[in-house]
Each structure stands twice: as structure tokens, then as C-alpha cells.
Amino acid sequence: GDGSYTPEIVVDGAASMVGSDRGEVGSAIENAKRQGRNAAAVNVTKNGEQVSIEVGAGSGSGRILLIGFDHEHTTAIGRGENGGRTLTEANVVRSIRSIGQWSGAALRLNEHFPEGQDVAILLEAPDGRIIGAARLGLAGST
Template identity: 55%
Template sequence: MMPRLLASLTLLVTLPVAAATSRPVVVELFTSQGCSSCPPADAYLSDLTQNRTDVLPLAFHVTYWNNLGWKDPFSLDLATQRQATYAQRFGDGSYTPEMVVDGATGLVGSDRSSAEIAIKNAKDAGLTAAPVSAVRKGNVITVSVGAGSGNARVVLVGYDPQHVTTVGRGENGGRTLKESNIVRSYQLIGQWSGKSVVFNPQVPIGEKGAVLLEAPDGHIVGAARVTDES
């Protein structure tokens, strides 16, 4: 009986650790089609999208380049506002391309080596308040957040996997840009305060979806891609 009991206790101890390390690291890129420095960062985000399942890359297209020769068709006020919130926290102002890893670390988006270090550090930290799952059935998504400690905003993000755009004017005039995981919508669907909870939002604007848990300090403490019901 004793070996069996010890094995059970070991399983109980190790399960939360496995759950805490399984969620993807959220990588946000603040970018614009009007910025000539952004294509290398866009290419890096595309590489992460195509080659990494342990990372959830999201491209937020900002609006403050729109009056400089080219209006980015995917720019959103919410992207500009979100970056401004990070700028206030980090004290570095808003610039493109900027990459933010797990809501905790800001860096130049085309600096692959620094980004890889930040992603590794986030994975090693394993900062996860609760498990999250999101399943789409028809026009409704069932978002489940498990029990844990703390509290967080529950956010639903809609994004398109890829777009190819021929830029007519501005700093990238004449270039054809291939961009990945472009955010099309971002909405608060509820609050989580430590107890298991389920939300049933409508499918957001965007071909794909993801759910984020955002702690009061802005750190990402949970994340999941939306999957289709099998």
C-alpha cells in the first residue's frame, strides 16, 4: 500500500507543474505597414507562427503611421492603446517594431536573439494562474478557466493567420508584405478571481481566436488557442 500511496502523492504534486508549463508564451508585435523597419520583425513573427507551437504570436497593427503616406488596412485604435499602456509601464514610449513577451518584457521586434532569450525566460518562469481552454461550436466559443490563485481579465482575441498586401505608398511603397496572425479584434469577456468559470462569447472578428488571462499588473498568466469542436 505504501508504494502505491507514494506514487499517488507524486502524481498529485507533479500534475500542477505540467499544467503550468503547457500554455503557449504570448508574443505581441506592434507593427505597421507604413514602417520601413517593420518587415524584418514581421518576418520573425511569421517564422514563430509557422515553426513554434509553444508560442502564440499576435501582430497588433498600430494607427500612428497612417498619416505618413500609407494607411495600414489592419490598423486598430485598440492596438495603439494597448501599446501605450505597455509604454507607460515600461517607460520606453511607443515605437515600431516593438515586441512584448508575456506582457512582461519589451524589446525591438526585429532583435531575434533578445526575443529568443525573453521567450525562454518566460517558458522557464512558467507563470500560469490557471488552465484555460477554448472550444468553438458554430458561432459560440466555450471558454473554460480552471481554479487557481489571483485574479485576471479574460480576453478574447480574433486574428487572421496571414495576409499579403501590396503597399502603394509610404516607406514601404512598392513592396509586397506577407504578414501573419494579424489581430482583428480584442474584447474583454469577463473576470476570473480564482474559481473555475465558463464564458460563452460569440465568435470574434477574425478567422482564428485565442484567449488570454491578463493579471492586474499586465502580465499574461494564461493563454490558449481556440480549437474547433471535434
């Protein structure tokens, strides 16, 4: 590669998304929720410029990741074989930040809204599995 670092997301130890494939973050969250492996209920709501994150009581522990992403991100390609074209990707992750640790007790956090149009919260177990997830639906919903 060109030496740039690409973060990776592993959801439920199964789906691993790298680089531009992180458009799959939305479906990965949905899959993790559907498979019912959540150790705890995770909730995220928008509160002005802040997001309010709630993690319920449960078993296990993990770190809480705040993810900001865009529904659609268009990049103009300036040069190279695709010069002049635009590249459109869906659910592009703009930022990932660890905002705290969860150790089984219910907790509530308030964080500044991250870079991106939409927000997802992932609860990541020490082994990297995602054991809880929620996303804030801004587009077309209240």
C-alpha cells in the same frame, strides 16, 4: 506617429508587442504556457459560430481577453516607397476584447467568434502579466 493608437500586449511582464509586431502573439502565448506561470488552466473550443471559454479554479484574479487573429494577412500597399508591393504578416491580431473578470473560481463563457481566423484567450493579471493562455488551433486540426 500619425496619431493612430497602437494597443500593446505584455506577456508575463516580459514580452511587449506593439503594432505589427503583434505577430508574436502566438509565440508569446506558447512561452507563457511553457514557463508554467499559469494561475489557472484556460481552455477554448469552437462551437459553431461561438467560442466556449473555460477558466479553471486557481489563485489570483485577472481579466479575460478574447483575441481574434489571422494566420496570414496580406495587405496591398497602394502608394509610397513600397507602392505596388504586398505586405504579408503572420498572426496578425484583428480584435482584442475584454470579456470578463476571473477571481479564482472556475468559470465558463460563451462568446461570438471574434474577427479573425483564429482565437486566443489571455488571462491578464492586474499588473499586466499574462497568467493563463490558450489558443484555438483551426488550421489543419480538428
